[in-house]
Amino acid sequence: METLFSVLVGILFAGSIYLLLSRKLVRILLGIAILGNAVNLLIFTAGRLTRDVPPIIPLQSYLPVEATANPLPQALVLTAIVISFSFLAFFLVLGYRAYQELGTDDLLDMRVAEPKEHSEPPLGY
Amino acid sequence: MAATKTTVDITAAMVTEAVPLADWLLVAPVLLTMAGGAISIIFRKKSATQPWIAITTIALVILSNIGLLNHVLTNGVVTMVMGSWLPPFGIAFTADPLGALLALTASVATMCVAVFAMNSIAENERRYGFYPFLLMLLCGVTGSFLTGDIFNLYVWFEVLLISSFGMQILGNEKVQIDGAVKYAVLNLIATTLFLAATGLLYGLVGTLNMADIAGKLKAFDSSGPMLGLATLYFLAFAMKAAAFPVNFWLPASYHTPRLVVAAIFAGLLTKVGVYALLRVMLLLMPEGRDWLASLIGIVAIATMLTGSLGALAQTDIRRLMAYLVIAGIGAMMAGIAVGNEVAVSGAIFYSMHSVLIMTALYLLVAFMFQMSGTFSLREIGGLYIRTPLGAGIGLILLLAVAGLPPFSGFWAKLLLVAGALEAGRGWVAAGILVSGLFTTIAVGRLWIFAFWRGGNEHTVDGIQALPIAGSSDASEISWSIWLPLVVLTALIFIIGILPETMMSITENGAKTLIDPTAYIGSVFGGIR
Numbered sequence: 001m002e003t004l005f006s007v008l009v010g011i012l013f014a015g016s017i018y019l020l021l022s023r024k025l026v027r028i029l030l031g032i033a034i035l036g037n038a039v040n041l042l043i044f045t046a047g048r049l050t051r052d053v054p055p056i057i058p059l060q061s062y063l064p065v066e067a068t069a070n071p072l073p074q075a076l077v078l079t080a081i082v083i084s085f086s087f088l089a090f091f092l093v094l095g096y097r098a099y100q101e102l103g104t105d106d107l108l109d110m111r112v113a114e115p116k117e118h119s120e121p122p123l124g125y
Numbered sequence: 126m127a128a129t130k131t132t133v134d135i136t137a138a139m140v141t142e143a144v145p146l147a148d149w150l151l152v153a154p155v156l157l158t159m160a161g162g163a164i165s166i167i168f169r170k171k172s173a174t175q176p177w178i179a180i181t182t183i184a185l186v187i188l189s190n191i192g193l194l195n196h197v198l199t200n201g202v203v204t205m206v207m208g209s210w211l212p213p214f215g216i217a218f219t220a221d222p223l224g225a226l227l228a229l230t231a232s233v234a235t236m237c238v239a240v241f242a243m244n245s246i247a248e249n250e251r252r253y254g255f256y257p258f259l260l261m262l263l264c265g266v267t268g269s270f271l272t273g274d275i276f277n278l279y280v281w282f283e284v285l286l287i288s289s290f291g292m293q294i295l296g297n298e299k300v301q302i303d304g305a306v307k308y309a310v311l312n313l314i315a316t317t318l319f320l321a322a323t324g325l326l327y328g329l330v331g332t333l334n335m336a337d338i339a340g341k342l343k344a345f346d347s348s349g350p351m352l353g354l355a356t357l358y359f360l361a362f363a364m365k366a367a368a369f370p371v372n373f374w375l376p377a378s379y380h381t382p383r384l385v386v387a388a389i390f391a392g393l394l395t396k397v398g399v400y401a402l403l404r405v406m407l408l409l410m411p412e413g414r415d416w417l418a419s420l421i422g423i424v425a426i427a428t429m430l431t432g433s434l435g436a437l438a439q440t441d442i443r444r445l446m447a448y449l450v451i452a453g454i455g456a457m458m459a460g461i462a463v464g465n466e467v468a469v470s471g472a473i474f475y476s477m478h479s480v481l482i483m484t485a486l487y488l489l490v491a492f493m494f495q496m497s498g499t500f501s502l503r504e505i506g507g508l509y510i511r512t513p514l515g516a517g518i519g520l521i522l523l524l525a526v527a528g529l530p531p532f533s534g535f536w537a538k539l540l541l542v543a544g545a546l547e548a549g550r551g552w553v554a555a556g557i558l559v560s561g562l563f564t565t566i567a568v569g570r571l572w573i574f575a576f577w578r579g580g581n582e583h584t585v586d587g588i589q590a591l592p593i594a595g596s597s598d599a600s601e602i603s604w605s606i607w608l609p610l611v612v613l614t615a616l617i618f619i620i621g622i623l624p625e626t627m628m629s630i631t632e633n634g635a636k637t638l639i640d641p642t643a644y645i646g647s648v649f650g651g652i653r
Contacts, residue, residue: 039317039324046329114377120438122582
C-alpha cells in the first residue's frame, strides 16, 4: 500500500514541478495546487497507512485494544490543507491582479520591477 | 466525568503542578502580538490610534523578551508545553539563548519600524492593515524563534509568510504586484519543501518534538535517510534565507514594497531562514551538517561574493541594499559550514547584528529618499551639507554593514574568521575577508556619492548643495524618522564598543546548539 502511494506522490511531484517550470502564471498556480496536495499525501503516507481501524478507545478501557490508524498525520494534513488552500486563494487573486495590471500572464514579460536600462553604475564623480 | 478521571494516573502524560510564572514569558510574545494584531484590526478605521496600539504591544513584547532572555541566561534552557501534555506529545515551546536573543532583537527592530511607519505609511494603507500585518509578522517570527516543535515551526513560517504577502502588496502598485508574484511563489515553494521534509522526518523517527528528534536521530544506526533529509532541509531553508543559487527572488522583490516594509523584511525574514538552518543543521542533524559542510561552505562563499559584487553593480540604492542582505546571509552560512563553537557563536552574533543593521539601512534609504527625492546613485548627492547628522548616521551604518571596527559587525566577522581558521578551513575565512573588502567598496561608494558629492553626477566637490526639487529640508524631518535611526545606530555602536556581554550570550547559544544535552534535558525534565 505504502509503495503504491509513494509512486503516486512521486507522479504528483513530477507533474507539479513540470507545471512550475512553465512560463505561464496560470500553469504555475496549478503546479502550486498540485504541489500542496502531493505534500499532503506524502505526510499521510509517511505516517503509515492502516485500513479500517479508527483510533477510538472503547469505554472502560484506557488503551486502544488493537493497533489503530495513526491520527497524528491526519491532524498534520488537516493543518496543511487549510494553509495551502488559503495560500492558493491568495495566489489566484494575486495572479488575476497581476494579469489586470501588467496585461500579461507570461513571466518573461513581467519585468516591471526590473531596472529599465542595463547601463553600468556610475564609475566616478 | 471527574470521578472516572481520578482512576487514571495522569502524571505519566501530563504536567500536574502549575507552570512557574516566569515560564509564561515563553508564550507571552506570541500571545501579546496576536492580541495586539486582533485589537488593531478592530480599530482599523481609527488610523490615528493604530500606531499606538502597535507600539504599546511591541513595547510589552520587548519587555517580556528581555525577561525571557534574562531567565534563559540565569536558569538555562526553558520549556513550556501546550495543554500540559508532557513532551513529546504536547507542542513544546523551548527557549535557548539563540532563540531568546533573536526574539529580543526582532522585537526591537519591529519597534523601530513601527515608529518610523507613523510618518511614512499613508492613512489609507493603515486602513488596509499595515499595523495588524506588522504585529502578525512579529508573531510569526518570534513563534519561529521560540518553538520547540518542527511542525509548529512550519505553522509559524506560514503565519509570517501570509503577513509578509499582505505587506508586500500594500499600495497596490504595478511594480509591487510584479515583485509579489516572484516573492510569493518562490517562498511558498520553499515552505512546501520544508513541509515535505518534515513529513518524511516524521515517517522516519515518528516524532515532531525537536529535542526528541535530536535524541532519536543520534541513536539511529542507518544514516542514509537522515542525510537525504538534511539536504532537503538545507535546500528549503537556503531558499528562505536567500542563499546563492536560489536567491533571485530577493533582489527582484525587496525594492518594490514600501521602504519600511522592506526594512522589516530585510531585518527579519531571511534571518528566520538562517535560524531554522542553525536549529536543524546543528541541533537536529549534526551528522548531516558534517556531511554537507563543504557544500554549505561553497554555497556560503558564493552567496557572499555574488552579494557583495552584486551590490557593486547597482545604480538603484534599494537594490544595492538587497544585495547587501544576501552578502550577510553568506557570512552567517559560513558559520554553519565551519560548525565549531567559535564560528557558530559568530553566526549567531552576525544574525543579531544583521537584524539591526539591515532594518537600519532600509530606514536610512527611506530617509535619504525623503531628503533627495531619488534612489539613483547618479542623481543623489549633497546630503552631507543638508544633514550632517544624517551623514554621520549613514557613515556608521554603512561601515558597520561592511564589518569594520568599532561597530557590531566587526566582532561577528572576527568570530567567524577565528572559527574558520581554528577549524582549518582557511578558504572560508578568505571568502569572508574578500567579500568584506567588496562590501566596503560598495558602501563606501554609496556614501561618497550620496553624502560627500555636492550634487548629482559630474558635480565637483565643495560646491554648495544644489537644490533638488521635491525634497525636504533637514528641519522638516519628523522625530518619528530620527528616533528609530538614532536608536538603531546607538545600539550598533554600543554593541561594537562593549561586545563582551553579547559575546558571552552568543557563546552560550553556540554551546547549547552544539551539545544538545541541556536542550533535551529541559524538554524532558530529567525523565530520560
